[in-house]
Amino acid sequence: MPCRGCIVNKLEFEVKIEEPEHLHRLLAIFKPCNERAAEIKVSEHGHLMMNESLMRGFVDFCTDHLNGIEILFRTSGEDWLPLSSAEAVFDAKWIDGVIAEEAVRFDFQPIVDLKGKTYGYECLARFWREDGTRVSPAEAFAAAKTRGRLYALDRMCRLAALRMTADMDPAWKVFINFIPTSIYSPEFCLKSTVDLANQLGISPDRFVFEVVETEWVEDVEHLKRVLAYYREKGFAYALDDVGEGYSTIEMLADLRPHFMKLDMKYVRGVSEDSRKQRVASTFLEKALQLGSVPLAEGIETREELEWLRQRGYQLFQGYLFGKPGTFSEMQQRGARLA
The missing domain is CATH 3.20.20.450 (EAL domain)
Structure with a gap:
């Protein structure tokens, strides 16, 4: 059985955007703005997967440039949260x-x-x-x-x-x-x-x-x-x-x-x-x-x-x-x- 928290590994963030067109539009805009954006993976469910460093930049980008799009995230299979809650996760590092x-x-x-x-x-x-x-x-x-x-x-x-x-x-x-x-x-x-x-x-x-x-x-x-x-x-x-x-x-x-x-x-x-x-x-x-x-x-x-x-x-x-x-x-x- 895989461990869900025994060891403090680096967090992986999973980001969910319900509308596919919003997802593709977001990636098209974000990738040229971040040289490490190529490290973002897309899961079989169409969710974005990224490490904490990338997530920080992603949150800043969405806060500055995107309005009206519902974006949710979670870590390690936890509950889905609004993107605005990500700062609390960063602050608790x-x-x-x-x-x-x-x-x-x-x-x-x-x-x-x-x-x-x-x-x-x-x-x-x-x-x-x-x-x-x-x-x-x-x-x-x-x-x-x-x-x-x-x-x-x-x-x-x-x-x-x-x-x-x-x-x-x-x-x-x-x-x-x-x-x-x-x-x-x-x-x-x-x-x-x-x-x-x-x-x-x-x-x-x-x-x-x-x-x-x-x-x-x-x-x-x-x-x-x-x-x-x-x-x-x-x-x-x-x-x-x-x-x-x-x-x-x-x-x-x-x-x-x-x-x-x-x-x-x-x-x-x-x-x-x-x-x-x-x-x-x-x-x-x-x-x-x-x-x-x-x-x-x-x-x-x-x-x-x-x-x-x-x-x-x-x-x-x-x-x-x-x-x-x-x-x-x-x-x-x-x-x-x-």
């Missing part, structure tokens, strides 16, 4: 360097059990551009999505997190975020994760892959296949934003999550807010009904912790137990909490 250079490190935030003992850590990715400026995870993944590099960035982060935590105390669970919508074939796309765990000699049951982007679940069957593959290989997985993304108990039962995370917006002030208390109680009921471990994140006060603990929550995460820190800080913190 910096993410290619982040992926190629593996310019990521991780901070770790503790997850504790009912007794305050360290249960595990969530890996939180941190990124840098080539010039040394820091990039937020939201900005990095937005650029990767724009550029068609979402799977490549997600894969890089997953593998780097495995390497980083290989020497961690095996008694601790490692929660690693991943984006299931970036994975088109679990057997193919996730094989590298399984292979690396085997190479490092670490047991898959130490890792919990935490599903992000769960507020809108459009293809539940695909998500089920992805999670079933992880379960089959011995990994665990967690779902967050359950109240937002998974509206029915039947859907949750199909996904069979090992852990369910209560979002921090329902945790902050839960000891005093009756609406949040109702959400937290319903969430807990669902988790226990499914046999999932309920985990509350974003805890900042003792009052929040006590309310959740008394209701039956089993795992807890938040600034009350420690802010995210480096691997060495995590080790020292874990030794104190253990």
Whole structure:
């Protein structure tokens, strides 16, 4: 099966112009204006194929000289977009360097059990551009999505997190975020994760892959296949934003999550807010009904912790137990909490 994003190759742009006469007219005008225009190929579907350098010149030409002609483009089999969106793809090129250079490190935030003992850590990715400026995870993944590099960035982060935590105390669970919508074939796309765990000699049951982007679940069957593959290989997985993304108990039962995370917006002030208390109680009921471990994140006060603990929550995460820190800080913190 061909790879659709594991490796950051040069982008190839596919351009579609619906009317054949417009296509021939455009080429007749553009080719004399660009000495490299001969490198443009025409596919069997009548679409133009060109590299990024040519595409930049093509976009400039169309912007300056063509009006009223609908021109669409895409990269790597992604969705078709209007030509005006091409500049955003060009501007996001910096993410290619982040992926190629593996310019990521991780901070770790503790997850504790009912007794305050360290249960595990969530890996939180941190990124840098080539010039040394820091990039937020939201900005990095937005650029990767724009550029068609979402799977490549997600894969890089997953593998780097495995390497980083290989020497961690095996008694601790490692929660690693991943984006299931970036994975088109679990057997193919996730094989590298399984292979690396085997190479490092670490047991898959130490890792919990935490599903992000769960507020809108459009293809539940695909998500089920992805999670079933992880379960089959011995990994665990967690779902967050359950109240937002998974509206029915039947859907949750199909996904069979090992852990369910209560979002921090329902945790902050839960000891005093009756609406949040109702959400937290319903969430807990669902988790226990499914046999999932309920985990509350974003805890900042003792009052929040006590309310959740008394209701039956089993795992807890938040600034009350420690802010995210480096691997060495995590080790020292874990030794104190253990």
